[in-house]
Amino acid sequence: MTTDFIPFNRPYATGKELAYIAQAQRNDHLSGDGSFTRRCHQWIERQTGCASALLTHSCTSALDLAALLLDIKSGDEIIMPSYTFVSTANAFVLRGAVPVFVDIREDTLNLDERLIEAAITPRTRAIVPVHYAGVSCEMDSIAAIARRHHLRIIEDAAQAIMAGYKGRAPGAIGDLGCLSFHETKNIMSGEGGSLLVNDPELMLRAEIIREKGTDRGRFFRGEVDKYTWQDVGSSFLPNEITAAFLWAQLEEAERITRERLAIWQRYHEMLAPLERQGLLRRPIVPADCRHNGHMYYILLQSPSARQKVLAGLKANDINAVFHYVPLHSSPAGQRFGRAHGDLSLTTSLSERLVRLPMWLGLSETQQQRLCEVLTAILTR
DSSP: OOTTOBOSOOOOOOSOHHHHHHHHHHTTOOSSSSHHHHHHHHHHHHHHOOSEEEEESOHHHHHHHHHHHTTOOTTOEEEEESSSOHHHHHHHHTTTOEEEEEOBOTTTOSBOGGGHHHHOOTTEEEEOOBOGGGOOOOHHHHHHHHHHHTOEEEEEOTTOTTOEETTBOTTSSSSEEEEEOOTTSSSOOSSOEEEEEOSGGGHHHHHHHHBTTBOHHHHHTTSSSSOOBOSSOOBOOOOHHHHHHHHHHHTTHHHHHHHHHHHHHHHHHHTHHHHHTTSEEOOOOOTTEEOOOOOEEEEESSHHHHHHHHHHHHHTTBOOBOOOOOGGGSHHHHHHOEESSOOHHHHHHHHHEEEEOOOTTOOHHHHHHHHHHHHHHHHO
16 A cells, blocks of 8 residues: 555544543533533534434434334335445334335436335335435425325435535435434544434434433423333433534534535546546436535446446555445345335446545545546546
């Protein structure tokens, strides 16, 4: 590995994280729901417009909490894309439900809203749109389908913090939304996530399930004189050290997003000539969507072209990667879920996609070198 090595990801720190962690320690409160957690909750609620935000250990935990909150049971069906992370499906499989995989759109790689209605059966309980690469799904259409069929919407907005859809925040449009603060995300705390509760009727029960099934939150607010076991639940609270780290990032979220968008735009301009030559396709962002610079991917002409690009970049000390193996083609996906339709776009796009290095601090010089190497690989 040379000094010119370009990693795929490099976790970003604002510089305030350790000071806030030390402050949390001085506060003598390191378990969940301390002062830093409250600041994070308030920031997320203000930024997204959700009724209530609850920090969790991860986006996976937020999805698990959502499945418990909606009483998802054995035999229920949950419509989702196959082109997503395993947690999207696992949250519901753990409750005995069946993921029903629907094909994705060619432009955004998001769940194709035109295929959802045909996948609905009497067992369908919810739709789980995944906002891929921080670009929102077509939520107005999905919401209209959900209303017609009395279904819940749980948004997997793991990649979508600070993005927008028609002036609204992804994750705060459906009944529930789930954010990720994993170290690969724009805003991060190493591990971490949040459940966004948009239906006010679900707020109290969400709080109870998150607190091991107790009304501990009401006790600390002075609403009851003791707290007791009220419902099913588990421990979904992150500790105050994680929340302190996250607060340092949330304070800088607007700047972080601006800088990521600038890096994304440089890629977009540098790679335009290769798209004009028909050698790759750049990301497409619909006019109604405001993305957040989470990821820059390219779509190549064939799986063999992808292998050539990945090998060529690696040989030049550039770490680019592919993304999800579609869930419907995986052993567990075939065991626990079912595909609606042939999912041909999911298969084709997943086999041709390459994610380029994307992190705060990636320099224009590094991007230029990457694009020159990529051009050489694709034109020789």
